[in-house]
Amino acid sequence: MNQFSYVRPASQQAAIDALTKDKSARFIAGGTNLLDLMKNGVVAPEKLVDINRLPLKSITLNNNTLHIGALTLNSEVAAHTLVTTRHPLLSQALLAGASQQLRNMATTGGNMMQRTRCSYFYDITMPCNKRTPGSGCSAIGGINRMHAIFGASDQCIAVHPSDMCIALAALDATVLVAGPKGNRRIPFGEFHRLPGNTPDKDNNLGKGELITGIDIPASPFTQNIYYLKVRDRASYAFALVSVAAALDISNNTIRSARLAMGGVAHKPWRLHEAEKALIGKTPTIENFRIAATVATQSARTYKHNAFKVPMAQNSLVTALSKAAAV
């Protein structure tokens, strides 16, 4: 680890200024991901800008929109009544992630910004395009059991590891950002990126931009929801595949549906086509199977992760069945 300086600005503007001035500076929130990256030599910021003093820790309801401040802890969000009653899918997803200790440190903004868990990204002795653009992707010809089946490129096949973000993608959240050029709002689906030719970029946040919070619009998805996480051990493991499923059912007909998957792509993988395939249908296993087939049409697999396609299909059907209680 390199020597670095540490500042703890009291205002949002000061934090943004501190980051803009210094090319290698990083915000630090809970530190649960950043410190590991620093210890492994994956990143070596010369300055850490601790944002924990900023007033971004809140969960409020404004005009039916739920606002969650960027520094609100994963454990706080998961347990808050506004979340458990209005967006239980988010609560379930958060509780499926990491461990209670980590959730007690991890923040909403930090969770969105966490880097991939691709082993090659963390080990600086092996090539990785995400860490060192142009060095090559070790995962493509290496051990890729955990890697993407959707939207990958020949530059990078890593997946985004978050559980929380899968629910937020399904819930059509909006990311609130403040930066040197002012404030902006990014639809959740446009926040994270696919790797393409720039796998070093995980998302569309600009230099010096700070996530201040997220907004989640009111939705009918309070009852028929389910977050399914398939993993190698019962707790404290990243998803092989995860599914956020939300259904709005009335008169035994699906009025609207939201489906997103984790562990399968470089970004939370929203399944718009599969959602469409469900609308107007009755909630039956048969119809869920059809949607699952639609969902996995564009899958492409590598040496060790072909199992993810049937696992994704089965998980979709399972999560939808749980959500619909059929």
Add this chain to the structure above:
Amino acid sequence: MKKQAVGQSMDRVDGRLKVTGTARYFADHQPEGMLYAALVCSPVSSGRITAIDAAKALRAPGVADVVSHLNAPPVPGYKADNPNPKQGLKIFYDDRIYSNGQPVAIVVANTLERAVHAASLVKVTYAQEVHKTDMDENMGQAFQHKNMKDYLRGEADAWKKAPVHLEAEYNIPIEVHNPMELAGIIAHWETPDQLTVYAKTQGVKSVQQTLKTLFQLPESQITVHSRFVGGAFGMGLRIWPMEVATILAAKKIRKPVKLVITRKDMFTLVGYRPAARQRIGIGATTDGKLTGITHEAVANTSPYEDFTEAIVNMSRMMYACPNVNTRYQLVPLNLSTPVWMRGPGEATGAFALESAIDELAHQLKMDPLQLRILNHADTDPEKHLPYSSKYLKEAYEMGAAKIGWQQRSQTPGQLQENGWLVGYGMSSGVFSAGRGRATASATLKADGTLVIRSAAADIGPGTATAMVQIAADATGIDAKKIEFLLGESAYPEAPRQGGSSTVSTVGSAVNDVCRSLQQKLGEMASAGIPAFKGVKAENIQHEDGQLVAGNTRLDYAALLQLQQLPELTVTTTSQAGDERKHYAMYSFSVHFTKVHVHPATGVVRIKHIVSVADSGTVVNTKTARSQMIGGVVGGIGMALTEEALIDHRYGRYVNNNYADYHVPVNADTPPTDVLFINKKDPVINPMGAKGMGEIALIGFAAAVSNAVFNATGKRVRDLPITPDKLI
């Protein structure tokens, strides 16, 4: 008479120290002037070091030195060249690289952070050579170690002729030692030829002996402290090259140096359960009598050392089968040397044998429990000796009743609960019950307290507690007044804590030294105390810490006071006689599991475990239960989650951290019923206690894979059973 202490569920004597953080583990020590070390390890898996540029590291703040093969003090023991080329990794000896992660330099600084940072500044260049780390690609290199001869009883490959038979391959990956406490050492040269180390070890005496050979110092000039160990499971059965590296750095710098390795380096520096490829052929008559077993195993070792263990041995002696042949070979790979890991080779072999038995039972359309009972060995079929004690049939019965074995369906895939497939599985385990040689001293003080010392280890099972119980019964002194001290090389000789033999070996020494103490006290009373005048020492009775002759009673403490002795010490060495010539001695275990398998996602959840131990007298039911549960958790890891992954292009581990290498967590561990036969073995030792540490794990993985088969009809022969294998 006092209540017997052996058999009680006594709290750990060091429990309070441990939970209050007062127990001092090796890394908690801080000799005056101590410096901190960090390793520089090779990212290359085979080749030579061509240059080490330490200039930048040496200029970094607080750095004392960078030590490597270029400047390390010589290890005198390395010079005495042994004709055997495979004598282990000689650290900092030459420029050769044998495996990825091999330490090439050690950086010492006045803080840990500075040492770690400076280590990142050392620039090492290598001439890389071709490496081999892929077991399957290198099976052609398999060779037979001279100690591991082929075994044949009856006719070879007789299973092929059996009316019902099968042949299958069972694979286990490398499993890595990952106890919570990291490995390391504090090395302190008190004078240029007086070495003190604080080690994480399963045997202080064994460390002392190794250092004696390496540094050619008399034993009296080497002190090893290791009172508390935060889990070892086999990794502490020997000294590792990075510990020698630290000792060399301390010698060069002339200051105490502490090294605690990283979690990542636990994968490459402290041994592991080797990967194994096993083939079993098994055959039986149509009514289920075994007629032949063939068990062949190949496991990996390192380029510079041959590590062997007892992988195929269980197949020779577990069942009454007339024809058995086994073969065991090694494949050298560019990896560090494996080491025993709990249950060691027997656990590897039991997965294959006990899976094959289950497969055979399925072919026979027979209950696998019945098949095992039908082929129960009433005498040892390998040694042709009677057992000192064996209650395996009772263990089968107890376990089956507790798990509800009758609910199992003989046809797989029949049972469901809440949308999950339900399966029941079982297996048995066996491990040699040993007794070695140990010495203990007993010091009785005039205040009536008793201190017993022996250079034993406690890596977690609660050794000191058990020893106090044994001493309490042997002397009649209240357990609260007895202290058992271990983990110091200055104490009387005891073997390493391994092979489930500590209670048997050290416990016998404790028992015997207590008897010697009583004899000595009797002699003193007979010779010097008027009330006992004329009573021969051997006619004096001992009861509740008192000497008794007729109506005369005298406290041990009072005797010392009358003799004006502040304390009295006796020392006794204890070892087995020739029992082993007449008896086969084994501990047995039986594991039953009930599992759920999700039909859509392939997720396996163990719902209930019953493990039964036939391990003779249970000295402490509480710590024994913990011991069994610990083994079961290790078994869950072996069965479902643990696998060290190597990218063979680089020869490097890719999941070398706690997040990606999945040690089971609480959520993986279901309610576990531990049952004990708890019947004294009349032969093995005075307590009648056989070992328990290994049988807790041996066979367990097969109990899970057999249950998974019962739930799904899918036979997984490659551990671990991750969801992708059941999709």
